Amino acid sequence: MGRFWAVFFGLTAVIIFGVSWISPSKHWWFPGDGLAYSTLGGKIDDLFYLILWIVAITFVATNIALVYALWCGATIKKEEKVWFSHGSHSLEVIWTIVPSAILLFIALYQMDVWAEYRIRGFAKDKDGNPRPVVAVAEVTARQFEWRIRYPARGKTLKPTPQPDDIYSVNELHVPTGEMVSITLRTDDVQHAFFVPMLRVKQDAVPGKLIPVWFDVTKPDEYEMLCAELCGWGHYKMKAKLVAQSAEDFEAWKDKASDEQFDDGFRKPAE
Numbered sequence: 001m002g003r004f005w006a007v008f009f010g011l012t013a014v015i016i017f018g019v020s021w022i023s024p025s026k027h028w029w030f031p032g033d034g035l036a037y038s039t040l041g042g043k044i045d046d047l048f049y050l051i052l053w054i055v056a057i058t059f060v061a062t063n064i065a066l067v068y069a070l071w072c073g074a075t076i077k078k079e080e081k082v083w084f085s086h087g088s089h090s091l092e093v094i095w096t097i098v099p100s101a102i103l104l105f106i107a108l109y110q111m112d113v114w115a116e117y118r119i120r121g122f123a124k125d126k127d128g129n130p131r132p133v134v135a136v137a138e139v140t141a142r143q144f145e146w147r148i149r150y151p152a153r154g155k156t157l158k159p160t161p162q163p164d165d166i167y168s169v170n171e172l173h174v175p176t177g178e179m180v181s182i183t184l185r186t187d188d189v190q191h192a193f194f195v196p197m198l199r200v201k202q203d204a205v206p207g208k209l210i211p212v213w214f215d216v217t218k219p220d221e222y223e224m225l226c227a228e229l230c231g232w233g234h235y236k237m238k239a240k241l242v243a244q245s246a247e248d249f250e251a252w253k254d255k256a257s258d259e260q261f262d263d264g265f266r267k268p269a270e
Ligand SMILES: [Cu+2]
Pocket: 191, 192, 226, 227, 228, 229, 230, 231, 234, 235, 237
């Protein structure tokens, strides 16, 4: 029976290692087609794969030791005396220091990505210059929908609602190719703004205005979700983020504004 388990754990290790080997090229771990459609999202995925590799190698090494111990245990003769150890001080030191070093390495290695995610000035273009961030909208989460407020054409987003602001519900429009930011707030309980395909996730905390910035590399419609169980209607907060070229974005805003301020008398242009 011991040999069976030795083979079983050995095969498991081989399969896990195989999956880790091919998954980065197959994009198996992430939603949609597995690619991130924001610049920072790609870097977050790289961190994920780095950690996957560390875990896979550790897992395989542990399983090799396990297979070795099981195989030796299974093949031992009855009259032989087994070797018994009550622990080894040097081994204890090694497996305390090695994981600590790995954790410290990950902590230092991810700092730039975290800074770019949380410190606005860290978003850089290809030449290393800070990328300007355009404030596109204020996104208010509430039980159970997303209310979105955009400034009128040619105006900048103000912290308080303006008479010519444009509103949409459960549909956040943003231009592609530039760094955009939203101001996230909540009207009631805690929610979480989550766009899986962009790898953007941020809690909306009562009483706080939280800026969130990202860029979208491909015009498309992306799932926009609430990632915080916020009440019975939490599922209703499945919305969409519409990423459009700058011209399409402006055109959409003009159309939304016309519809919103239509007084019923104005005729659409012929
Ligand atoms: Cu929710």
